[in-house]
Amino acid sequence: MKRPGMIGTMIAAAAFAALAVTAPAAGAESAAQVSEGIALAVGRSSLTTDEKQVLIGRVEAASRAGVPVDDAEIIVTRGLERGVGAAMLGRFLETSAQVARQGLPVRPVLDRIEQGLSKGVPPERIDAAGKRLADGLVKAKPLVDGLLQNGLPPGPGGAKDAALESVARAGEHALSASTMQGLGEKVRAQGQSLDQFERAVRTLSFLAGNGMPADAAEQVVRAGIERGLTERDYGRLERTVSDMVRQGRSMDEIVRAADRQAREDRIPGDGRGSGHQDRGSGGSRDAGGRGGRGR
Amino acid sequence: MKKDITNIHRLLDGDAAGEKEAIIRQIQDDPVLRKEFDDLSAAVELLEQEGRMQPPLAFTASVMRKLPSPAESLAGRLKRFLFGSRVLRWNMAAALAIVLLTVVTTILMMKQLTHLDPNSVSPAFPSGEQAAMVRLTFVAPDARNVAVAGNFNKWRTDSHVMTRENGTWTITLPLKPGVYTYMFIVDNKQWVTDPHAETYRDDGFGYQNAVLKVAI
Numbered sequence: 157m158k159r160p161g162m163i164g165t166m167i168a169a170a171a172f173a174a175l176a177v178t179a180p181a182a183g184a185e186s187a188a189q190v191s192e193g194i195a196l197a198v199g200r201s202s203l204t205t206d207e208k209q210v211l212i213g214r215v216e217a218a219s220r221a222g223v224p225v226d227d228a229e230i231i232v233t234r235g236l237e238r239g240v241g242a243a244m245l246g247r248f249l250e251t252s253a254q255v256a257r258q259g260l261p262v263r264p265v266l267d268r269i270e271q272g273l274s275k276g277v278p279p280e281r282i283d284a285a286g287k288r289l290a291d292g293l294v295k296a297k298p299l300v301d302g303l304l305q306n307g308l309p310p311g312p313g314g315a316k317d318a319a320l321e322s323v324a325r326a327g328e329h330a331l332s333a334s335t336m337q338g339l340g341e342k343v344r345a346q347g348q349s350l351d352q353f354e355r356a357v358r359t360l361s362f363l364a365g366n367g368m369p370a371d372a373a374e375q376v377v378r379a380g381i382e383r384g385l386t387e388r389d390y391g392r393l394e395r396t397v398s399d400m401v402r403q404g405r406s407m408d409e410i411v412r413a414a415d416r417q418a419r420e421d422r423i424p425g426d427g428r429g430s431g432h433q434d435r436g437s438g439g440s441r442d443a444g445g446r447g448g449r450g451r
Numbered sequence: 452m453k454k455d456i457t458n459i460h461r462l463l464d465g466d467a468a469g470e471k472e473a474i475i476r477q478i479q480d481d482p483v484l485r486k487e488f489d490d491l492s493a494a495v496e497l498l499e500q501e502g503r504m505q506p507p508l509a510f511t512a513s514v515m516r517k518l519p520s521p522a523e524s525l526a527g528r529l530k531r532f533l534f535g536s537r538v539l540r541w542n543m544a545a546a547l548a549i550v551l552l553t554v555v556t557t558i559l560m561m562k563q564l565t566h567l568d569p570n571s572v573s574p575a576f577p578s579g580e581q582a583a584m585v586r587l588t589f590v591a592p593d594a595r596n597v598a599v600a601g602n603f604n605k606w607r608t609d610s611h612v613m614t615r616e617n618g619t620w621t622i623t624l625p626l627k628p629g630v631y632t633y634m635f636i637v638d639n640k641q642w643v644t645d646p647h648a649e650t651y652r653d654d655g656f657g658y659q660n661a662v663l664k665v666a667i
Contacts, residue, residue: 230605267602267632268655274606275634275642277656285655318630328655358652365653387664394650 190215191225197233207242214246222256223249227266234273244279251286260293261317264324292324299323299333303340304350311351319354326357329364335374336360342381356381359390363414366401372411379418393417455481459488463495582625583665587633589645592618594637599624601633601660608636628667632660 194215198208215228228249235245248269256262265286272282300319304310323336336357343353356377363373380390396417400410458474461467467474478484507513523531591597597613597620600606613620613635620635632652635643644651648661 227605267606271602271606271654272656274600274608275654275656275658281656289655325653328653362650362652391650391664398651 190219191229193229194225194232197229197236201236203236203242211242211246214249218249218253218256221253223252223262223266227252227270230270231266231273234270235279238273238276240273240279244283247283248286251283251290255290255293258294258297260290260297261320263317264293264321265290288328289324292327293320295327295333296320296323299337299340300350303337303344303353306341306344308340308344308353309349311349311354315349315351315354319350319357322354322357322361326361326364329361329370331360331364331370331373335370339374339377339381342378346381346384348381348384352381355385355387355390359394362394363397366397366410367407368397368411368414369407372415376411376414376418379415383419385418455484456487459484459491462488463491581667582627583667584623585626585663585665586621586623587613587645589613589620589635589643590618591620591635591637591643594620596638598636598639599633600636601631601663603631603633608639626663626665628665631663631665633663634658634660 218228219225231248252262252265255265268289269286340353360373360377397414462474478488599611600608604610613622637643644659645661650662651659652662654660
């Protein structure tokens with residue numbers, strides 16, 4: 157009986173050694189505060205020395221606040237390419253940094269700024285849109301926290317950030333905090349969780365963004381919550397509204413159709429071919445269609 | 452004579468209840484039988500004094516090994532090799548070591564899986580998340596070039612150029628599970644909303660981005 161014990165000890169020692177080898181290395185260095193790309197872009201720009209110093213300072217401050225360096229690099233390089241001044245770039249970075257400092261999700265703000273720069277939106281409008289979203293996130297926090305404290309289940313990871321963003325975006329469509337508070341309580345009463353609240357708010361924003369009056373949009377979404385609509389169901393509901401808006405149907409018709417669809421137990425297919433909607437791991441999802449000639 | 456010796460055995464074994472007296476008389480009358488009886492009685496007495504012996508652990512196996520092996524077919528030997536029950540001797544150290552090796556092997560295999568070639572059939576990102584291959588199509592027969600930009604590429608307009616196939620522009624993107632917004636860029640200047648998107652979300656500047664939800 158000694159032999160197996162010795163062998164076991166030897167195997168155990170080998171296994172511990174292997175485990176030590178596979179353990180992740182600790183103490184990895186944090187990312188640099190100013191990337192080489194930013195330094196190069198700023199260095200080559202036509203900004204004055206003072207402007208360069210101020211801009212680099214803004215980048216460092218944003219990085220310290222938690223803004224990812226690669227996003228700061230995109231904002232700076234893309235902005236300089238489009239002739240955006242150092243002061244405005246500094247404001248973009250400061251808006252992002254303020255969001256990050258408050259522990260709010262900074263990704264939506266960064267996405268909006270990067271998108272605006274890429275689309276060629278005037279810098280002042282980008283600044284205003286970024287600040288509007290940042291303010292919305294700040295206002296959304298007590299609402300979402302309150303719903304969670306009052307017993308709304310938190311749902312899967314990432315649901316809170318998504319809910320903050322959706323509530324902030326809903327605020328941009330003049331949807332009131334009390335409306336969203338009411339929806340949150342409705343979601344909780346239906347035994348649903350924060351991710352379902354987030355999806356309902358997203359649809360509320362979509363409906364309001366497509367011209368539906370706030371009270372009608374709220375009624376449609378409340379019906380959807382009662383019926384326990386899924387992500388897919390909400391998507392189809394939005395699709396119906398989108399198609400009807402494109403067809404130039406009256407808002408009364410759209411409201412009636414949306415309300416009817418939200419009250420159905422299971423939303424039927426919209427008759428579209430599946431060729432545009434396939435997806436999956438290792439497979440493909442087709443999306444797209446006939447192009448218009450854009451703006 | 453044989454029958455008489457058998458009677459002695461019956462007497463010593465206590466199996467001769469009714470004939471006991473007759474057998475004793477027979478033994479007393481015959482000196483040969485008496486000697487046989489005395490020898491056997493002495494042997495019984497000796498065995499009773501010794502008590503029960505404990506055979507060694509390997510006694511059965513050693514006896515069986517010494518027995519002539521029966522002629523066995525190849526199929527029979529194979530069946531016995533595959534299905535014959537075995538006794539495994541183990542101790543706690545060996546068991547723990549096996550468990551540890553299993554854990555280490557699993558960790559190594561998972562690490563290997565996360566370093567799959569991103570161009571393989573089922574691509575994985577360095578984080579280990581699996582990607583879905585998403586094919587976007589856009590019909591624009593008059594366009595000279597079409598690209599797609601979205602939050603998946605931080606709205607870069609030059610990194611995801613679509614390929615033309617008979618007036619339809621296509622691109623296949625490996626995307627992690629999540630919600631994506633995107634627009635097409637036609638001829639490097641016109642931003643166009645995908646008319647066949649699942650749904651849309653305003654971009655904060657008065658335009659509609661297409662929304663794509665990827666789930667695996």
